[in-house]
Amino acid sequence: MYDNNFALIQNYFDALDKAEGPRGGPYKRTEVGQFVPSPLLYLRAAFAHMLSLGEIDESSRFLDAGCGDGRVLALISGMHPIKSLGVEYDLEMANRSSRNLDRLTGLGAHLASAAVIHGDFMDDETYSKHGVRFQEFDVVFNYINNQRDIAAKVFNESPSGTSFWLLGAFPVPGFQGLVLERNLELIQEDPEVPDIQVNDVAGDVLPIYGPDDFLMQLYRKI
Ligand SMILES: C[S@@+](CC[C@H](N)C(=O)[O-])C[C@H]1O[C@@H](n2cnc3c(N)ncnc32)[C@H](O)[C@@H]1O
Numbered sequence: 752m753y754d755n756n757f758a759l760i761q762n763y764f765d766a767l768d769k770a771e772g773p774r775g776g777p778y779k780r781t782e783v784g785q786f787v788p789s790p791l792l793y794l795r796a797a798f799a800h801m802l803s804l805g806e807i808d809e810s811s812r813f814l815d816a817g818c819g820d821g822r823v824l825a826l827i828s829g830m831h832p833i834k835s836l837g838v839e840y841d842l843e844m845a846n847r848s849s850r851n852l853d854r855l856t857g858l859g860a861h862l863a864s865a866a867v868i869h870g871d872f873m874d875d876e877t878y879s880k881h882g883v884r885f886q887e888f889d890v891v892f893n894y895i896n897n898q899r900d901i902a903a904k905v906f907n908e909s910p911s912g913t914s915f916w917l918l919g920a921f922p923v924p925g926f927q928g929l930v931l932e933r934n935l936e937l938i939q940e941d942p943e944v945p946d947i948q949v950n951d952v953a954g955d956v957l958p959i960y961g962p963d964d965f966l967m968q969l970y971r972k973i
Contacts (some may be wrong), residue, residue, distance in 0.1 A: 757830055759783075759829075759858060759860050760826060760830075761791050761792070762849070762859060763852075764791060764822050764864045766826075769930065771894070781840060781844065783841075785896065786819045786841065786844055787819075788820060789823055789918060790817055792947055793965060794826055795826060795830060796947035796949050797895065797929075797947075797949060798827060798831065798968045800935060801916070804830075806890075806969065807831075809833065809932060810813075811834075812835075812888045812890070812892045813834065813889070813892055814890070814891045815836070815838070815890065816891055816892065816893045816897045818837025818838060818844075818848050819839065820847045821848030821849070821865075822851070823894070824833075824852060824867070825852060825865065825943070827865075829855070829860050829861070830866065831863070834864045834865070835865045836866050836867070836888070837863075837865070838870060838872040838935045840869075840870065840872070842964075845868070849867045859861055866925075868880075872904075873897075885904065885908055887908060888897075888909070888913065888915060889914065890913075890914050891909070891916070892915075892917075892918055893915070894916070895919040895920050898917055898920060902915055902926055902927035902970065903971055905927075905929060905970075911973060912971070913971070914969055914970065914972075915929055915944070915970040915971070916968070917958065917967065917970055919967075920966065921960060922934040922968050924954065930954065930972075930973050931955075931970055932953070933951055933953065933969040934951075934952045934966060935950070935951050935954075935967045935968070936949070937949060937959070937965045937966065937967065938950060954969075
Protein backbone atom coordinates (compact mmCIF):
# COMPACT_ATOMS: atom_id res chain seq x y z
CA MET A 752 0.00 0.00 0.00
CA TYR A 753 2.74 2.45 1.01
CA ASP A 754 5.02 1.72 -1.97
CA ASN A 755 2.49 3.15 -4.38
CA ASN A 756 2.58 6.47 -2.59
CA PHE A 757 6.06 7.49 -3.71
CA ALA A 758 5.18 8.27 -7.33
CA LEU A 759 2.16 10.25 -6.20
CA ILE A 760 4.11 12.20 -3.56
CA GLN A 761 7.01 12.92 -5.87
CA ASN A 762 4.80 13.92 -8.80
CA TYR A 763 2.79 16.18 -6.53
CA PHE A 764 5.85 18.07 -5.22
CA ASP A 765 7.54 18.07 -8.66
CA ALA A 766 4.49 19.83 -10.05
CA LEU A 767 4.62 22.42 -7.25
CA ASP A 768 8.35 22.94 -7.82
CA LYS A 769 7.84 23.40 -11.55
CA ALA A 770 5.15 25.96 -10.91
CA GLU A 771 7.70 27.92 -8.82
CA GLY A 772 10.26 27.71 -11.65
CA PRO A 773 10.13 31.25 -13.04
CA ARG A 774 10.42 32.64 -9.51
CA GLY A 775 13.64 30.70 -8.92
CA GLY A 776 12.45 27.38 -7.55
CA PRO A 777 10.96 26.42 -4.23
CA TYR A 778 12.77 28.77 -1.88
CA LYS A 779 11.76 31.18 0.84
CA ARG A 780 13.79 33.20 3.28
CA THR A 781 11.95 32.81 6.55
CA GLU A 782 12.45 34.86 9.71
CA VAL A 783 14.60 32.15 11.26
CA GLY A 784 16.24 30.55 8.24
CA GLN A 785 15.65 29.42 4.72
CA PHE A 786 13.17 27.05 3.19
CA VAL A 787 14.88 24.74 0.71
CA PRO A 788 13.16 21.40 0.18
CA SER A 789 14.81 18.01 0.65
CA PRO A 790 15.32 15.97 -2.51
CA LEU A 791 12.75 13.21 -2.08
CA LEU A 792 14.52 10.61 -4.21
CA TYR A 793 17.58 10.79 -1.94
CA LEU A 794 15.55 10.81 1.23
CA ARG A 795 13.51 7.82 0.15
CA ALA A 796 16.73 5.80 -0.09
CA ALA A 797 18.08 7.11 3.23
CA PHE A 798 14.83 6.40 5.10
CA ALA A 799 14.51 2.90 3.60
CA HIS A 800 18.08 2.22 4.70
CA MET A 801 17.37 3.40 8.26
CA LEU A 802 14.28 1.21 8.31
CA SER A 803 16.26 -1.82 7.14
CA LEU A 804 18.71 -1.23 10.02
CA GLY A 805 15.87 -1.01 12.55
CA GLU A 806 16.78 2.61 13.30
CA ILE A 807 13.12 3.51 12.84
CA ASP A 808 10.00 1.36 12.87
CA GLU A 809 6.23 1.46 13.22
CA SER A 810 6.46 2.35 16.89
CA SER A 811 8.75 5.35 16.27
CA ARG A 812 7.69 8.97 16.41
CA PHE A 813 9.40 11.17 13.86
CA LEU A 814 9.85 14.93 14.16
CA ASP A 815 10.80 17.12 11.20
CA ALA A 816 12.29 20.15 12.96
CA GLY A 817 11.59 22.90 10.42
CA CYS A 818 9.19 21.10 8.08
CA GLY A 819 8.98 23.68 5.27
CA ASP A 820 6.25 22.56 2.85
CA GLY A 821 5.68 19.18 4.52
CA ARG A 822 7.30 16.97 1.92
CA VAL A 823 9.44 15.03 4.43
CA LEU A 824 6.33 14.29 6.49
CA ALA A 825 4.55 13.11 3.36
CA LEU A 826 7.47 10.85 2.54
CA ILE A 827 8.00 9.25 5.93
CA SER A 828 4.29 8.79 6.67
CA GLY A 829 3.38 8.00 3.08
CA MET A 830 6.06 5.38 2.46
CA HIS A 831 6.04 3.80 5.91
CA PRO A 832 3.49 3.38 8.70
CA ILE A 833 5.34 5.92 10.83
CA LYS A 834 3.69 8.76 12.73
CA SER A 835 5.26 12.12 12.05
CA LEU A 836 5.01 15.69 13.22
CA GLY A 837 6.44 18.78 11.58
CA VAL A 838 7.20 22.05 13.34
CA GLU A 839 7.58 25.16 11.19
CA TYR A 840 8.26 28.72 12.34
CA ASP A 841 6.95 30.42 9.23
CA LEU A 842 3.14 30.59 9.37
CA GLU A 843 2.65 30.61 5.62
CA MET A 844 4.93 27.56 5.24
CA ALA A 845 3.23 25.74 8.12
CA ASN A 846 -0.14 26.31 6.45
CA ARG A 847 1.34 25.17 3.16
CA SER A 848 2.55 21.95 4.83
CA SER A 849 -0.90 21.18 6.20
CA ARG A 850 -2.50 21.99 2.85
CA ASN A 851 -0.07 19.72 0.99
CA LEU A 852 -0.74 16.80 3.36
CA ASP A 853 -4.50 17.32 3.00
CA ARG A 854 -4.29 17.54 -0.77
CA LEU A 855 -2.16 14.41 -1.01
CA THR A 856 -4.71 12.54 1.09
CA GLY A 857 -7.44 13.91 -1.19
CA LEU A 858 -5.51 12.59 -4.18
CA GLY A 859 -5.54 9.12 -2.66
CA ALA A 860 -2.18 8.95 -0.86
CA HIS A 861 -2.45 6.80 2.24
CA LEU A 862 -0.55 8.65 4.98
CA ALA A 863 0.05 7.35 8.48
CA SER A 864 -0.75 10.15 10.88
CA ALA A 865 1.17 13.29 9.89
CA ALA A 866 0.54 16.66 11.56
CA VAL A 867 2.01 20.14 11.49
CA ILE A 868 2.53 22.67 14.28
CA HIS A 869 3.31 26.33 13.75
CA GLY A 870 6.02 27.60 16.10
CA ASP A 871 9.67 27.55 17.11
CA PHE A 872 11.06 24.03 17.36
CA MET A 873 13.31 25.20 20.23
CA ASP A 874 10.39 26.34 22.36
CA ASP A 875 8.75 23.75 24.65
CA GLU A 876 5.48 25.67 24.49
CA THR A 877 5.24 24.97 20.76
CA TYR A 878 4.80 21.31 21.62
CA SER A 879 2.86 21.59 24.89
CA LYS A 880 0.22 23.85 23.31
CA HIS A 881 -0.60 20.89 21.06
CA GLY A 882 -0.48 18.24 23.76
CA VAL A 883 2.88 16.78 22.79
CA ARG A 884 6.34 16.84 24.34
CA PHE A 885 9.64 17.19 22.50
CA GLN A 886 10.94 14.22 24.53
CA GLU A 887 8.39 11.88 22.87
CA PHE A 888 10.22 11.83 19.56
CA ASP A 889 12.56 8.91 18.88
CA VAL A 890 13.91 10.44 15.69
CA VAL A 891 14.49 14.16 15.20
CA PHE A 892 15.23 15.16 11.60
CA ASN A 893 16.64 18.44 10.34
CA TYR A 894 17.70 19.61 6.88
CA ILE A 895 20.48 22.02 7.82
CA ASN A 896 18.63 24.90 9.39
CA ASN A 897 19.56 25.96 12.93
CA GLN A 898 20.93 22.44 13.30
CA ARG A 899 23.28 23.31 16.14
CA ASP A 900 20.37 24.51 18.27
CA ILE A 901 18.14 21.51 17.67
CA ALA A 902 21.04 19.07 18.12
CA ALA A 903 21.79 20.71 21.49
CA LYS A 904 18.12 20.42 22.43
CA VAL A 905 18.21 16.68 21.69
CA PHE A 906 21.38 16.36 23.76
CA ASN A 907 19.98 18.34 26.70
CA GLU A 908 16.36 17.18 26.75
CA SER A 909 15.73 13.94 24.82
CA PRO A 910 15.95 10.53 26.47
CA SER A 911 18.98 8.31 25.86
CA GLY A 912 18.70 6.46 22.58
CA THR A 913 17.03 9.33 20.69
CA SER A 914 18.54 9.78 17.27
CA PHE A 915 19.15 12.98 15.35
CA TRP A 916 19.26 12.68 11.57
CA LEU A 917 20.96 15.60 9.89
CA LEU A 918 20.71 15.98 6.12
CA GLY A 919 23.05 18.06 4.01
CA ALA A 920 25.96 18.55 6.40
CA PHE A 921 29.42 17.10 6.86
CA PRO A 922 29.91 14.66 9.75
CA VAL A 923 31.22 16.14 13.00
CA PRO A 924 32.21 13.76 15.81
CA GLY A 925 30.58 14.81 19.07
CA PHE A 926 28.27 17.32 17.36
CA GLN A 927 26.69 19.34 20.20
CA GLY A 928 27.40 16.45 22.57
CA LEU A 929 25.75 13.81 20.35
CA VAL A 930 27.63 10.72 19.22
CA LEU A 931 28.18 10.32 15.49
CA GLU A 932 27.14 6.73 14.75
CA ARG A 933 26.68 6.61 10.98
CA ASN A 934 27.30 8.70 7.97
CA LEU A 935 25.30 7.93 4.85
CA GLU A 936 26.60 9.09 1.51
CA LEU A 937 23.70 9.28 -0.94
CA ILE A 938 24.84 8.75 -4.50
CA GLN A 939 23.01 8.88 -7.82
CA GLU A 940 25.41 7.08 -10.16
CA ASP A 941 23.52 7.88 -13.34
CA PRO A 942 21.49 11.09 -13.60
CA GLU A 943 19.16 9.31 -16.02
CA VAL A 944 18.39 6.52 -13.55
CA PRO A 945 16.29 7.43 -10.50
CA ASP A 946 18.18 5.15 -8.16
CA ILE A 947 20.16 6.28 -5.11
CA GLN A 948 22.96 4.19 -3.62
CA VAL A 949 23.53 4.45 0.11
CA ASN A 950 27.13 4.19 1.22
CA ASP A 951 26.95 3.71 5.00
CA VAL A 952 30.15 4.42 6.92
CA ALA A 953 30.56 3.99 10.69
CA GLY A 954 30.89 7.20 12.66
CA ASP A 955 34.45 6.47 13.82
CA VAL A 956 35.67 6.45 10.21
CA LEU A 957 35.85 9.87 8.65
CA PRO A 958 36.35 9.79 4.90
CA ILE A 959 37.18 13.02 3.07
CA TYR A 960 34.05 14.26 1.36
CA GLY A 961 33.76 16.86 -1.38
CA PRO A 962 31.39 19.82 -1.61
CA ASP A 963 29.11 17.96 -4.03
CA ASP A 964 28.70 14.90 -1.82
CA PHE A 965 25.24 14.59 -0.34
CA LEU A 966 25.26 13.19 3.18
CA MET A 967 23.00 12.32 6.06
CA GLN A 968 24.34 11.65 9.56
CA LEU A 969 22.84 9.64 12.35
CA TYR A 970 23.78 11.14 15.71
CA ARG A 971 22.70 9.60 19.01
CA LYS A 972 21.97 10.89 22.47
CA ILE A 973 23.79 8.41 24.69
C1 LIG B 1 15.99 23.83 4.73
S1 LIG B 1 14.24 23.94 5.11
C2 LIG B 1 13.82 22.23 5.21
C3 LIG B 1 12.35 21.94 5.04
C4 LIG B 1 11.99 20.47 5.17
N1 LIG B 1 12.44 19.91 6.42
C5 LIG B 1 12.61 19.65 4.06
O1 LIG B 1 13.60 18.99 4.33
O2 LIG B 1 12.10 19.70 2.93
C6 LIG B 1 14.31 24.46 6.81
C7 LIG B 1 13.00 24.97 7.40
O3 LIG B 1 13.19 25.07 8.82
C8 LIG B 1 12.48 26.19 9.30
N2 LIG B 1 13.06 26.56 10.61
C9 LIG B 1 14.32 26.99 10.87
N3 LIG B 1 14.48 27.23 12.19
C10 LIG B 1 13.31 26.93 12.79
C11 LIG B 1 12.86 26.98 14.14
N4 LIG B 1 13.66 27.38 15.14
N5 LIG B 1 11.60 26.56 14.41
C12 LIG B 1 10.79 26.14 13.41
N6 LIG B 1 11.16 26.10 12.10
C13 LIG B 1 12.40 26.49 11.78
C14 LIG B 1 12.67 27.23 8.20
O4 LIG B 1 11.67 28.24 8.30
C15 LIG B 1 12.58 26.37 6.93
O5 LIG B 1 11.26 26.33 6.43
